[in-house]
Amino acid sequence: MSGWYDPGRMGMSYRGQMPGDLARRYLLAMEWARRLGRRGVADAAVAVIVALIVRYTIVDPPGPSSWWPAWSAWPVAAVISFPVAVRRRWPRAMLALACAAGVLATVAGAVAAGAIWVSFVPTVLVLYLVASTTSAGWSAAGLAACAFGAVAAVLVFYERVFPGLAPAATPSEIPPAWPLEIGVIGVLLVAGWAMGTVVRWKRDTTARLVRHLAEAAVADERRRIARELHDVIGHSMSLIAVKATVANHVADARPQEVRAALAVIEQTSRSTLTEIHRVLDLLRSDGDPQQAQLSVPGMADLPELAAHARSAGVEVDLTVRGEAALPPAVAVSVYRIVQQALTNVITHAAPTRCSVTVDIDGREAVIEVVDDGSRHGRPPRAGHGGHGLLGMRERVKMYGGTFSAGRRPEGGFRVSARLPYDQSGTKA
Missing domain, CATH: 3.30.565.10 (Histidine kinase-like ATPase, C-terminal domain)
Incomplete structure (x- = not known):
């Protein structure tokens, strides 16, 4: 019994514990999932659901008066729903394709009377994405074009197509459903466009707020740096200027005072460099609050501050x-x-x-x-x-x-x- 199982003869190989064909399919599926991303997978799932709804809700079943063969229901549903699956890759092109598919399916009589609006659900979904990702001008133009195409398709359907699908019906028996169809389609299109516009407005507002907060944070940081440098350098430079002035005035008459003034200038310059290093350490220690606290002066340094003032x-x-x-x-x-x-x-x-x-x-x-x-x-x-x-x-x-x-x-x-x-x- 051991000889009947030959992985090579059966076209199988091992990659770990997984047969070769399954491994390749798995890796291919993972690569597609990585490229599409979670949103792409979600869009594909939504497209499948919409295709099922279109197939079993609006595609007119073939009958003695219909020129559509029985097998055409699935392709029509797939074409109408396809733009939803790839709408994030080409939003504007998919909006045009979704609207054109809905219009052509309606004009060709591939949809059932009273449910034409369902064929424009993919258009609404794509229009929402266009409105949420593009400018208001583009999305408004898309809304107007889709609304015009849908209205024209509904009017053509009820004026020319529907009587041909129901030749035995008298004009009084033809349901005057076109105003309702146009109204429902219009509400759906406007709702999708409005929701997308609101999402884009919120996103833009949030981006502006974040940018404003970032600019304010940068401005606050600049003021903090300027304040620290002013406090550090201003005090020392004032003391150095005073001592330099004194030394200049008494250079000939009292040389010993000049040496004392130069000693103060030297000490102050060195302490200023140390203080500047402290400020730089404070600005660099973003992730260590304790280090920032230890690198700046405090109450214990007030006597030294008073001593510097006395020397001036x-x-x-x-x-x-x-x-x-x-x-x-x-x-x-x-x-x-x-x-x-x-x-x-x-x-x-x-x-x-x-x-x-x-x-x-x-x-x-x-x-x-x-x-x-x-x-x-x-x-x-x-x-x-x-x-x-x-x-x-x-x-x-x-x-x-x-x-x-x-x-x-x-x-x-x-x-x-x-x-x-x-x-x-x-x-x-």
Whole structure:
């Protein structure tokens, strides 16, 4: 019994545990499925269902008065339904083919009276796709052309074809169904076009919204980078400019002060480079929030900030009240606000005296920076900060706080900010 089974003689081979013919068919089917995709397979299934409906609903069965042979029912149903299967590959061409197939089947008398509208169901399905994927002008033109063709086909059918299919019927016995047929076809076409148009409108609206959100995110990121760079570089450059001016004025009379000023400039330049690297690390650490938090300054760096201001000729009294730990994001904002306020003092009022007070109570951080004005009687510059004040105001606004800045009646300038927060670092 073992000799009767010969895979080679029977035209079979093995690919794993699968016969060769089955393997090739399986791989071919998988390749077609991959090319068509899920939507293509779904469209093919819908086309088969529509073909069955057309075959058993509207194709007129052959009779003594019909010139259609019995076997023609299936080809007619297949031709009418075929555009649905490949509508995604050639939407406009398949719309024309579907409409033409429905019109020709109706005019040729291959459909049953009272059910002509079913032959235009494939046209409706393809029109929906055209309306959802092409411009409104193209889809509207397709709707108008299909409606005109359907109306003409129905009128020709009831005027010329139907009496020939029912020669024994008198005019009074011919059902006046053409207005109903035209109405149903019109409603279906308009409904398919309208649904496709709504889908396209929603998709376009969503795309515009996503694009707008992306542009807004890019703009916010640019502002964040600009704010960080302004805070980092502005403070250091102001200190360097002050010390360079001092060194230039006393270069001949007091050389020791020149060396001290150059030492401050060197130290400030190095710290500025370190701070810039911190900002770059912050911008690069999108996937590691902990790294971003550790790479930026906070409350512990306020004394160093005050020391830099003192080296520029500003007598800084720093007071921090409250032992509650600030969330990292709030601590960075407090540091940047104090930094910018001291930068403005160095730029516009030094040498002078300045008090920095930070109150923390676990619910909000209150910052106040007050200077006494220039001791040399130098008039304050207009704006006293410009972009710096705007940056501080934006930081406070992120937490829903309040910000005020202005000259004091007794002289000098005052900056006040209140940042409410919860322990997550968001605004309260």
